Amino acid sequence: MNSENWIIDVQGLNKSFGDKLVVDNLSLQVRRGEIFGFLGPNGSGKTTSIRMMCGLLTPDSGSGHTLGYDIVRQAADIKRHVGYMTQRFGLYDDLSLRENLDFIARIYGMPQRKQRVQQALERLGLQARQNQLAGTLSGGWKQRLALAACMLHEPQLLLLDEPTAGVDPKARRDFWDEIHQLAAEGMTVLVSTHYMDEAERCHRLGYIAYGQLLAGGTPKELIQQSQFTTWLVEGEVDVLLPALQNHPAVALITRFGNSLHINGLDAAALAMAIEPFRQRNDLRWQLITPQLEDVFIHLMQQSQDNFR
Numbered sequence: 001m002n003s004e005n006w007i008i009d010v011q012g013l014n015k016s017f018g019d020k021l022v023v024d025n026l027s028l029q030v031r032r033g034e035i036f037g038f039l040g041p042n043g044s045g046k047t048t049s050i051r052m053m054c055g056l057l058t059p060d061s062g063s064g065h066t067l068g069y070d071i072v073r074q075a076a077d078i079k080r081h082v083g084y085m086t087q088r089f090g091l092y093d094d095l096s097l098r099e100n101l102d103f104i105a106r107i108y109g110m111p112q113r114k115q116r117v118q119q120a121l122e123r124l125g126l127q128a129r130q131n132q133l134a135g136t137l138s139g140g141w142k143q144r145l146a147l148a149a150c151m152l153h154e155p156q157l158l159l160l161d162e163p164t165a166g167v168d169p170k171a172r173r174d175f176w177d178e179i180h181q182l183a184a185e186g187m188t189v190l191v192s193t194h195y196m197d198e199a200e201r202c203h204r205l206g207y208i209a210y211g212q213l214l215a216g217g218t219p220k221e222l223i224q225q226s227q228f229t230t231w232l233v234e235g236e237v238d239v240l241l242p243a244l245q246n247h248p249a250v251a252l253i254t255r256f257g258n259s260l261h262i263n264g265l266d267a268a269a270l271a272m273a274i275e276p277f278r279q280r281n282d283l284r285w286q287l288i289t290p291q292l293e294d295v296f297i298h299l300m301q302q303s304q305d306n307f308r
């Protein structure tokens, strides 16, 4: 791919706070119109990475471009074209939706202010609530308003830092439909999330732990890279745990109600481990596609071990 098509293209970014290395040699490329998901445990460096890529934080070393601008020397240019939605709702509770958007447009001295506010209200389906005080909105509508606010200046890249934390599943789904619509229109989106259903809706993903990008690719590629074999077992699964939990052929067991996902890296060894239980009447076994959540939990466990 021609490097001019990368909206984000950074190499070897490092950042420390005090003596703690928070982002460690991060390289990342994101294409125009792509929804790129950033995953990783709390404190793994996702926000810090996002802030460096949008010109809000200077890396200690490393280089790169966002929207064609140098992330160190042209940070101000990047900020002008990026919409950044932070983890916390940063709007005014005692202003209406319209007043909030109008206020932001005034602060930034945006030309055609009224028109832009109207467009943003319409774009995100907020007209019917335009006179409602922001403080009285539910979590889902607040996120929508925050998204409208960070799109007022018509950015080319959206950086969304855990945009749907604490938002109910229906509102999250609506929010993601909106993100997909924007991407289809050419918007590039970098989003951090802890939710697996959201991860599955990204075009590509990066998994970061202890500041290092440990895995990257489409959800399908990440599942393939994991080399997991996964058995789904339903029924009286409690009998399995004492025998399999610490079995060397079992990489990870995840519980879902009355079923388990039993994952292993060596299909034959895993088959041998479960063999004594296969004929039981109270258990039903099925070989399934590995789940992203299992893959990420395994990555996280491995990185903890490496870190120690």
Ligand SMILES: Nc1ncnc2c1ncn2[C@@H]1O[C@H](COP(=O)(O)OP(=O)(O)OP(=O)(O)O)[C@@H](O)[C@H]1O
Binding pocket: 017, 022, 040, 041, 042, 043, 044, 045, 046, 047, 048, 049
């Ligand atoms: N300005 C700062 N000064 C000192 N330490 C910081 C600063 N910003 C972040 N850190 C530390 O850097 C580490 C990475 O933080 P960061 O917010 O990038 O992680 P994250 O992956 O976004 O976490 P979360 O999922 O909890 O939002 C944390 O240990 C955090 O406490």
